[in-house]
Amino acid sequence: MSTSPNSAARKVQEALGLRLRNLRKDAGLTGRELAAATGWHFTRVSKLEHGVQPPTDRDIRTWCEVCGVEDQAADLIAQARAIESMYVEFRRRSRSGVKHLMLAFQDAYDRAEQFRIYEHNVIPGLFQTADYIRAMLNFWMRFLDADNDIDDAIAARLERQQIIYESRRRFTVVLEENALRTWFGTAETMAGQLDRLLTVMTLPNIALGIVPMMIERQAVGSAGFWMFDDKLVTLETTTASIEVSQPQEIALYARMFDMLRQSAVYGRDARAIIINVQNELTSGN
Template identity: 65%
Template sequence: MTTSPNSAAKKAQEALGLRLRSLRLDVGLTARELASATGWHFTRISKIENGVQRPTDADIRTWCAACAADGEVGDLIAQMRSIESMYMEFRHRTRTGMKQLMRSPVPLYERTAQFRIYEHNVIPGLFQTAGYIRAMLPFWFTFLGVRNDLDESVAARLERQSVLYDGAKTFSVVLEEACLRTPLGDTDTLRGQLDRLLSIMSLPNVSLGIIPSMTVRDVIGSAGFWIFDDTLVKLETPTASIEVAQPHEIDLYATMFDHLRSWAVYGRDARGLIIRVQGELG
């Protein structure tokens, strides 16, 4: 099974091939020797190592067994599966309107116990007001060329916020101050959104931190990301949702989240920052 040469998943597939090649070289096997050990034709070895052919779960297990690397199986399989689901194109998922896209994360939200969320320029969807959602969605109907089902989409997005009130779930959220200042809609829309944030902060299962814009630090988040338990990371681009399922990459995102969180202010300081921004709105 191959991928489109124009797909970003192609690069990920090539990276997987390089990892498998390294396992072979680590034990001093030639491609022909590995082919002999696995019962495959040697050209199949070459195709997998060069990212031309994607291996199956069974292929990875066989490869690792031949290279005495059974401990790598889980991580390699997760890497392979992340390639398959890395890019779920919005256009494909929104053919009948945006409502389906709004509903698609619900099963993931329902099975997740710990949410870790970082956003650098927008309020997270779980905290958005109806007015804020209405201000941001119209552009995407045109941009993605999908049917305008604004009312249904707003309702669907609001419905998924019910997970906030499940006491068995925790939400650790870090926002850049820029999120508070992005003027989606008019002044009243943003003021209402900031009121909503103040209300959300009172929930016992929500920890909301804000990184002040003038904080001196050694790194900034280049993109927003959500970590679902320790099993999945999701990022969104203008045209696709990217899923990361490799354990070592999830660990890296968790480390980045902890690093960003260390600069955030919480509690009274965070409330004071939100209220100050509200005051600047007039």
Template identity: 65%
Template sequence: MPTSPNSAAKKAQEALGLRLRSLRIDAGLTARQLAVAANWHFTRVSKIENGVQRPTDTDVRTWCAVCVADGEASDLIAQARSIESMYMEFRHRTRTGLKYLMRSPVPLYERTTQFRIYEHNVVPGLFQTAGYIRAMLPFWFTFLGVRDDLEESVQARLDRQSVVYDGSKTFSVVLEEACLRTPLGGTEVLIGQLDRLLSIMSRPNVALGIVPSLTVRDVIGSAGFWIFDDSLVKLETPTASIEVSQPQELGLYVKMFDHLRGCAVYGADARRLVLRVVDELE
């Protein structure tokens, strides 16, 4: 299959090609030798290794078998499958407004039992107030060039928050202190949002930690990310949603989340931090 026009998908395809090339080299095979063993034209090997062509599941299994690396097959297949879906353009999903985009994660939320959420500059959507949402969305209608369906989109985002009240689901959340200080919609809106966070923190199925801004640390999260059970990671850029399902990479996000969680304060310390910001705002 030809390379996706999305740059993120292209880079992912090139990374897959490099991993397959490394397997071939480790097996001591030339590209022609691998092609002969797999009964392929030799240019197929070159195209896959250079990210020009995405390998099928069968291609990956054959490649691993020839290189005597069958143990790598499942991870590589997951990586290959994710390329097609990892970079879903918002523009194509929002032509009739943002309401559909707000509703699209609902099936994923409903089947997820463990949410792990890291945000570095915004309160997570599952905990946002109507005022906070209403302050966030108008920019995106203009930026993405889509129909303004503000009130429908606000309600759709509020509706999906029902999962927070499902006692069978758990939410482990790490926020940077900057999330508490981003005044979307102004001071009054932010104070209302912080009051909502204090309420959420009291729920038995929510563990909400905050990383104080002056914490001495050895790592920062470069982007917010959400981990759904042990099956999927989602990140959002200004123009797209990126999905990661490759087991090895997913494991790295879990490792990063655990590290960031170790920097956070919880319970009474977290509440005091939120209340201190409220006092400063008032």
């Protein structure tokens, strides 16, 4: 899934404006009546409702107070705050190398105790081997025309992986079988990566499920995403990472994760899928 950060952010801004307009209509107010109640010019109401002008926190609180829905102010403010910062362009951040990409969302990693991870075509970074990371970053450095700091980037990602050994953290991971079959590097690199996956599955704080290919299922994820407690969701497009902090949006991601998780197999069945892919690699199929 690849979306222009600017056009996608505009769509989110328009969605916020639509929510404001619906609140006004539900309160039985016209645009001019709301403007009169707030002391704004009526054109400002129109700009806010059409996503042309972003609202301030004060604007939202005033809007909700006039419409009699003060309880919705916090959720709307969270959505508004997320719009400006939700898209972090990879190319801008990688101008001095890709190490910075490996250190993204460090505060979220430091604070979170429950991680929910869904990936459809890549092994999660917390479980990647050095060879797998190197093969993956070689592509992204070329694609983003970034400086070559690959050794530092690998070291940064491996250092971050230490959190999986902290007992207070819990990791619930759902991988599509396709993630096991999407190569980064050689067959030997992939075989080593699958070995690593089998190892981390034994950790008591990790629940790793595999969604088998060609099965009837409840849901299909359009992109991989990570949930940090119930505070933040991150996902990546081709050019940017996206941060979602609006409570209602996070709740939808949680619902999607639960549906995807129900299609996965765990324990012995998950290990059997991984070992089967390993055998295909070693047999040359």
